[in-house]
Amino acid sequence: MAQCKPFKAIAFDLDGTLIDSVPDLAAATNATLAELNLTGCSEEQVRSWVGNGAHVLIERALIFALGEAVEAQRLEAAMPIFMKHYEAHLQRHSKLYDGVINVLEQLHSMGYQLAVVTNKPYRFTIPLLDAFGIGHLFTQVLGGDSLDKMKPDPLPLNHLLQQWQLDKTELLMVGDSKNDILAAKAAGISSIGLTYGYNYGEDIGLSGPTAVCDTFSEVLAHINDSQKVMEQ
């Protein structure tokens, strides 16, 4: 078995992990559909469409509203409309999940390198983190369009391993979606799956994370316990 080293760095997913962003994503999606004279959708539907970036979210919304597959040209025309509305909504109704600030501040002061690895477009990620007063805690922030591929591809996590010169056992991924867990598995690193976020209505445990937590505060307890075991 590979020699396990204690974690040095932690990569966090954003939507459904740190921030409940669906209310604003749903408002922006509905404003987009309204501008295109199409039927609106529910917040619950948007909750099940989030996870693969803005492009896929709007593709899913258009397929729902049109009742058929959407042509590439139509999708491309809808994207700037969505981007405009999401920029205006960004943090109007979104909320940090319980325990997020406290746990991130503790991990930061314990000396962990922290990153955000999200499929959300980069241009929205930094303003959102700053609006909630947590941007300064992260030394790396990767959006869905920062690199050539997004989660579930391992590229963003491999990028962090390389940037920070870490062994695979030294980086942990924390997220609510199977995209996070599949990316972690493909990169060969440990992961924590959170049960409270958005995962297409599926049990996150089915994706096979290293551990499952029900609250963000449990993540800190889990990391502390794992470090004790590895240091023994």
Ligand SMILES: O=C(O)COP(=O)(O)O
């Ligand atoms: O924008 C999305 O689709 C999801 O973003 P996430 O990777 O932070 O969950």
